[in-house]
Amino acid sequence: MKNLDGIVEFCNVANVGNFTGAANKLDTSVAQISRKVAALEKRLGVKLLHRTTRSVSLTEAGSLYFGQTNPALTMLENAQLTVSALQQSPQGLIKLTAPVAFGEAFIAPLLNKFLATYSGISVQCSFSNDKLDIVEQGLDLAIRIGKLEDSSLIAKKLATRQLYVCGSREYLKSTSMPETLEDLKQHSLLVGSQPQWRFLINQQVHTLNVNGRVRYNSGNALKAAALNGLGLTQLPGFYVRDAITEGHLIEVLPDYKDKQEAIWAVFPSNRNVAPKIRLLVDFLSENLTDDR
Incomplete structure (x- = not known):
């Protein structure tokens, strides 16, 4: 077969399950993907895809064709990755996503250092607290924290973080120091986007439903409220650990x-990990410290 035009587009649509995801992955338009696949179907004289307004599925012929062409494309991609690995200076774009506050505080500075070292690499990072569909969005990897709900993703643990309950010295002087979870119900609680706080008692995880006058979906806003003496909050260490160390906030119920929750780099399971991405993940793993 001399003309491979349309095969890459078709296989990407089949892998992702829709034209939008394939277009994002290939950095092109949906219209271009559709034209390429239609031209391939015309050349072959068969219909490869069932198209509706909301979904795409393989025809019988499409399933057979995909089973033959996708492994071949994977072999070609592996060959290209092998050659790329021989380059002394990795090249290309890396597209990723990370949580807003953690990403701005830790991932962005490390990306800047990484880019200063590898001049041939560029990055496009979307900071979002929404768990973006990395296949649909055409992303190479995502930084996620805590339990991974999507078992179809390949994950590498980068570091861990710890949650702290704390309040200002002024606030705790005006009330009593809590000694049990029940005591927290008598306090002014500064609540984030999660309706429950988590604790570990006798190696068992316990949760406490929380309500309060203040509810922010921003860790920085909750930290500011705690510093202003408005109550107690539960936040990851990267927000409050320095303030606790400096005595501006006091940790309560430390026992x-x-x-600790894991910080992960996750990848689509159907995508080969390019050397440039492995390089970035290894860099993040080496430079992110635990208890963030």
Whole structure:
């Protein structure tokens, strides 16, 4: 077969399950993907895809064709990755996503250092607290924290973080120091986007439903409220650890701290990990410290 035009587009649509995701992955338009696939179907004289307004599925012929062409494309991609690995200076664009506050505080500075070292690499990072569909968005990887709900993703643990319950010295002087979870119900609680706080008691995870006058979906806003003496909050260490160390915030119930949560780099399971991406993930793993 001399003309491979349309095969890459078709296989990407089949892998992702829609034209939008394939267009994002290939950095082109949906219209271009559709034209390429239609031209391939015309050349072959068969219909490869069932198209509706909301979904795309393989025809019988499409399933057979995909089973033959996708492994071949994977072999070609592996060959290209092998050659690329021989380059002394990795090249290309890396597209990723990370949570807003953690990403701005830790991932962005490390990306800047990484880019200063590898001049041939560029990055496009979307900071979002929404769990973006990395296949649909055409992303190479995502930084996620805590339990991974999507088992179809390949994950590498980068570091861990710890949750702290804390309040200002002024606030705690005006009330009593809590000694049990029940005591927290008598306090002014500064609540984030999660309706429950987590604790570890006798190696068992316990949750406490929380309500309060203040509810912010921003860790920085909750930290500011705590510093202003408005109550107690539960936040990851990267928000409050320095303030606790400096005495501006006081940790409460330290013996009940929940177990540390993992910080992950996750990848689509159907995508080969390019050397440039492995390089970035290894860089993040080496430079992110635990208890963030």
